[in-house]
Amino acid sequence: MSKKIFIDGLEVLVTRKRIKRMNMRVRDPEGDITISVPYFTSDRDIIAFVRSKRDWIDRAVSRVKARAASHPEPVSREEKEARRADLKRRIAERLPEIERRTGLRCNGWTVRDMHTRWGSCNTRTHHVNFSLMLATRSDIELDYVILHELVHTVVPGHGADFYALMDRFMPGWKKVRKDLKY
Ligand SMILES: [Zn+2]
Structure with missing residues (x-):
């Protein structure tokens, strides 16, 4: 109501x-x-x-x-490529910093034009995918997704261990997740 x-x-x-x-x-x-x-x-x-x-x-x-x-929708192919380049640059800047701070490591990453998830992590290979949708999200939201996927390199599911690490490395993560509707 x-x-x-x-x-x-x-x-x-x-x-x-x-x-x-x-x-x-x-x-x-x-x-x-x-x-x-x-x-x-x-x-x-x-x-x-x-x-x-x-x-x-x-x-x-x-x-x-x-x-x-x-960022009016829908976006042209040129706009998509511009967003992809910009997002790759931001990830290349922020991910190593978060890896250094947390001691978590991924084994390479890719930006993909996926629409249902912000990111994913292959828990066997530790390769991480990031959604192109992140191109229009804030740095803190990007950091949240990077951290979320990095935590999956050591904890596969979303159990207590997972949330304990999120709490440790990003105390305000719940609010960010709410904004992302993750
Ligand atoms: Zn997850």
């Missing part, structure tokens, strides 16, 4: 859920603002929450809109 409310000129889609804390997101590509709230949250509390986050919201909305404007 969702409803739209207006707060200081912002249109906010409010959804009541079985959750403990309010949770707000600004969605691609239009910058729509959505907020999930526990069932018995008053409108007054929602309004106060949104007001307290106003600076963050304004920044997030302009970031999302700027990203959508600079």
Whole structure:
């Protein structure tokens, strides 16, 4: 059950859920603002929450809109190749740094035009694939995916061992994963 409310000129889609804390997101590509709230949250509390986050919201909305404007869909082959080159450059810069910091190592990597996953790791060969979709994501999101796949070189599944390593090497990873909808 969702409803739209207006707060200081912002249109906010409010959804009541079985959750403990309010949770707000600004969605691609239009910058729509959505907020999930526990069932018995008053409108007054929602309004106060949104007001307290106003600076963050304004920044997030302009970031999302700027990203959508600079990367209109669908993309041409030239644009795809430009994105691929840029993403490869970013990975080549960041992956060795994360390997050095964590002591985890992959055995080579490839950027692939895959649409259902941000990355994958062959747990036998330790070769890692990164999705071209990462080209339009932030550095912290890219770092999260790099780390996630590097952790798979030592822990195959998503069990407690996996999350223990994620916690150790990127304490704020859960929020990043939420933004990525990973
Ligand atoms: Zn995984």
